[in-house]
Amino acid sequence: MKGFLKILAVAVLVLMVLAGTLSAQNLRIVCIVTALTGSVAQNGEYITRGINMALDEVNAKGGVRGQKLEVVFLDDQAKASEAINAVKKAIYDLNTPVILGSDWSGLVLASMQIAADEGIPQLVTATNVQITSQGIPTIFRLRANDSVAAEILAKYVNDQGYKKIGIMFTNEDYGRGFADETSNYLAKLDNKPAVIESCNLGDSDFTAQILSFKNSGVDVILALGKEIELAKFLRQTRELGVDTPVFGGSPMGLDYVVELAGGAMEGVRIVTHFLPTDPEPRIQDWVQRYEALYNGQEPTTHALAYYDAVHLVAKVMEECGTSPQDIARGLREVNYQGVQSWFRGSPTGDLVNKQVIGEFKDGKWHVVAVLGD
Amino acid sequence: MRPERLKAIAIVFGLLAAAPLFLPNRYYVYIFNRGFANALAVIGLVILFGMGGQISLGHIAFFTLGAYTSAIFSVRLGWPSAAAVLAGVALASIWGAFLSVPAFKLSGPFLSICTVAFGEVVRLLTINLVSLTNGPYGFYGIPSLILFGRRIGSEKAWYFLLWSLLVFAILAAARLKRSYIGRALAAIREDETAAEVMGINVRAMKTLAFVCAAFCAGLAGALYAHMSGFLSPESFTGEQSFSLFSMTVVGGQESVLGGVAAGVALTLLPELMRFLQEYYIMIFSLIVLLIVLLPLESMMERAKMWMAGLAREGGKVPWGRCSK
Numbered sequence: 001m002k003g004f005l006k007i008l009a010v011a012v013l014v015l016m017v018l019a020g021t022l023s024a025q026n027l028r029i030v031c032i033v034t035a036l037t038g039s040v041a042q043n044g045e046y047i048t049r050g051i052n053m054a055l056d057e058v059n060a061k062g063g064v065r066g067q068k069l070e071v072v073f074l075d076d077q078a079k080a081s082e083a084i085n086a087v088k089k090a091i092y093d094l095n096t097p098v099i100l101g102s103d104w105s106g107l108v109l110a111s112m113q114i115a116a117d118e119g120i121p122q123l124v125t126a127t128n129v130q131i132t133s134q135g136i137p138t139i140f141r142l143r144a145n146d147s148v149a150a151e152i153l154a155k156y157v158n159d160q161g162y163k164k165i166g167i168m169f170t171n172e173d174y175g176r177g178f179a180d181e182t183s184n185y186l187a188k189l190d191n192k193p194a195v196i197e198s199c200n201l202g203d204s205d206f207t208a209q210i211l212s213f214k215n216s217g218v219d220v221i222l223a224l225g226k227e228i229e230l231a232k233f234l235r236q237t238r239e240l241g242v243d244t245p246v247f248g249g250s251p252m253g254l255d256y257v258v259e260l261a262g263g264a265m266e267g268v269r270i271v272t273h274f275l276p277t278d279p280e281p282r283i284q285d286w287v288q289r290y291e292a293l294y295n296g297q298e299p300t301t302h303a304l305a306y307y308d309a310v311h312l313v314a315k316v317m318e319e320c321g322t323s324p325q326d327i328a329r330g331l332r333e334v335n336y337q338g339v340q341s342w343f344r345g346s347p348t349g350d351l352v353n354k355q356v357i358g359e360f361k362d363g364k365w366h367v368v369a370v371l372g373d
Numbered sequence: 374m375r376p377e378r379l380k381a382i383a384i385v386f387g388l389l390a391a392a393p394l395f396l397p398n399r400y401y402v403y404i405f406n407r408g409f410a411n412a413l414a415v416i417g418l419v420i421l422f423g424m425g426g427q428i429s430l431g432h433i434a435f436f437t438l439g440a441y442t443s444a445i446f447s448v449r450l451g452w453p454s455a456a457a458v459l460a461g462v463a464l465a466s467i468w469g470a471f472l473s474v475p476a477f478k479l480s481g482p483f484l485s486i487c488t489v490a491f492g493e494v495v496r497l498l499t500i501n502l503v504s505l506t507n508g509p510y511g512f513y514g515i516p517s518l519i520l521f522g523r524r525i526g527s528e529k530a531w532y533f534l535l536w537s538l539l540v541f542a543i544l545a546a547a548r549l550k551r552s553y554i555g556r557a558l559a560a561i562r563e564d565e566t567a568a569e570v571m572g573i574n575v576r577a578m579k580t581l582a583f584v585c586a587a588f589c590a591g592l593a594g595a596l597y598a599h600m601s602g603f604l605s606p607e608s609f610t611g612e613q614s615f616s617l618f619s620m621t622v623v624g625g626q627e628s629v630l631g632g633v634a635a636g637v638a639l640t641l642l643p644e645l646m647r648f649l650q651e652y653y654i655m656i657f658s659l660i661v662l663l664i665v666l667l668p669l670e671s672m673m674e675r676a677k678m679w680m681a682g683l684a685r686e687g688g689k690v691p692w693g694r695c696s697k
Contacts, residue, residue, distance in 0.1 A: 075654075092399040171500055
């Protein structure tokens with residue numbers, strides 16, 4: 001028994017040393033994934049796919065400065081307290097020079113000050129306006145923020161001639177922020193929303209909100225917020241026989257949201273960051289490569305944003321250096337055309353202004369218009 | 374308590390006191406801090422549930438009350454952070470006293486539903502009282518704690534503060550357990566009517582237990598607010614209440630030290646298992662399940678006897694001979 005234990009201990013030690021030396025040759029960065037576990041684990045899957053695809057490409061071309069690039073995935077369980085744990089692990093324990101993620105605004109708002117205090121640049125896909133409006137120099141955003149999306153949405157809805165607008169939002173950082181921004185822009189267009197309703201994360205019965213929209217006779221519903229709740233909301237809206245047109249944000253574009261909503265997605269229009277049916281050749285080429293790699297599964301906005309993020313970071317590290325200061329400096333001055341869009345450095349850290357308007361028709365998302373680049 | 378056991382405990386606590394000096398980096402110190410904060414809240418649950426038999430499945434509510442009150446007092450009203458922490462603890466304790474009122478009549482599943490509801494009410498208030506709590510955006514910019522003119526900012530400073538508070542709370546709870554209050558609570562847990570007949574003021578004792586529990590959780594919460602600098606409603610869901618409760622159960626319900634050990638261990642464990650990637654939460658939950666399901670105590674007894682047998686006979690002792 002004792003002999004066996006000894007052998008086991010030695011084996012573990014050897015393995016640890018081996019693992020240590022193997023990973024020491026790689027250039028290691030950290031991605032905080034929202035989330036590897038829990039109710040939005042599907043998003044985590046998309047994120048890791050996008051990153052792994054980009055990593056293979058970067059390393060096939062010789063990596064960064066002669067070293068292989070490696071990404072360590074840390075789960076944040078889509079909870080603020082866990083996101084703080086993950087960021088602290090990334091910085092203090094793994095000594096990462098740059099952090100990718102989180103994907104949810106609340107998680108970024110919770111953790112970005114820690115990264116900022118240590119001077120570690122953080123590239124996020126979360127879209128709440130407050131993330132880049134606080135003057136934090138280490139935060140960079142890979143998608144257009146909600147203010148851009150809200151302005152486009154408000155203008156589009158107003159131009160379509162809707163006069164009695166209802167807003168439905170999930171009461172968390174993203175939904176509330178998006179709803180606030182949108183109603184501000186609508187008010188500026190002299191078309192203040194007539195009814196505003198909300199739900200909490202985890203709710204599954206939306207009858208009260210739907211009846212409120214029905215009874216007040218709104219001619220359009222803007223459903224802004226998180227994936228699962230709004231999919232159920234949409235489904236119940238149609239089940240209750242309310243066929244008011246619905247507009248939404250990027251979460252509606254995800255395949256599992258379409259699936260969860262059943263047939264109710266038909267006719268819904270969204271403002272989002274990317275649709276796999278975008279006719280742009282650059283995007284079509286990427287979509288085909290992605291589908292070939294992942295057994296024909298359609299890519300989502302998460303996969304593409306993080307795919308671009310890895311290429312962006314690799315390019316910046318190659319050109320400017322691999323220390324946190326070098327990366328932050330490089331990102332401030334970056335001018336790079338990714339697959340999703342252009343990434344241009346700005347004083348706030350917002351790198352992207354592109355938005356896509358899509359419509360769900362005959363079981364597929366179609367691009368109606370592309371704004372920005 | 375046997376002297377050798379006391380010695381062992383003293384050694385463990387001595388090692389813990391020195392831990393920040395040999396932990397590899399600040400991240401590990403930080404997760405210990407999280408563990409200590411949870412352990413502090415668990416001590417309250419040990420008093421309430423373990424000693425007094427009153428179930429609270431909404432315990433994170435007191436943590437939340439302490440955290441948000443302290444944050445609001447220090448940011449919105451500009452109170453010194455130490456005073457704000459006291460205010461948070463006081464408010465949580467007062468609500469603990471209020472929540473003991475339904476416990477006069479309710480017990481078992483009815484009381485647990487009542488506490489779950491309380492937890493949900495507090496959570497929804499933090500989301501919807503936007504002007505006070507900043508709602509779903511989360512409350513940020515909470516200043517560090519300043520204690521006797523010294524700023525508690527670094528992970529290490531927090532470690533020593535939380536560790537000393539924890540030791541103090543353990544001693545207090547252990548003392549409470551062996552006092553007339555602990556015995557009265559045990560009597561209430563076993564048979565309320567009999568306890569009342571014996572002249573125990575059941576209502577006063579229940580209120581006291583709830584206040585103690587709310588005090589510990591409120592203190593943990595208030596300190597957590599200043600430690601993390603950020604609060605968000607999604608960190609204080611029912612799930613967190615259940616995890617505090619499971620820490621108490623894993624620790625052996627009645628045992629203060631067991632509760633503390635479980636509180637720290639169950640906070641550290643998922644962090645240490647991160648290398649398992651998407652499987653770590655599943656495996657963590659499995660471990661908790663196994664700890665609760667397996668008759669650990671009798672297994673330990675068996676192992677002890679087996680070892681004793683080995684030492685005595687210098688040979689193999691079949692498992693069958695270990696039975697008492």
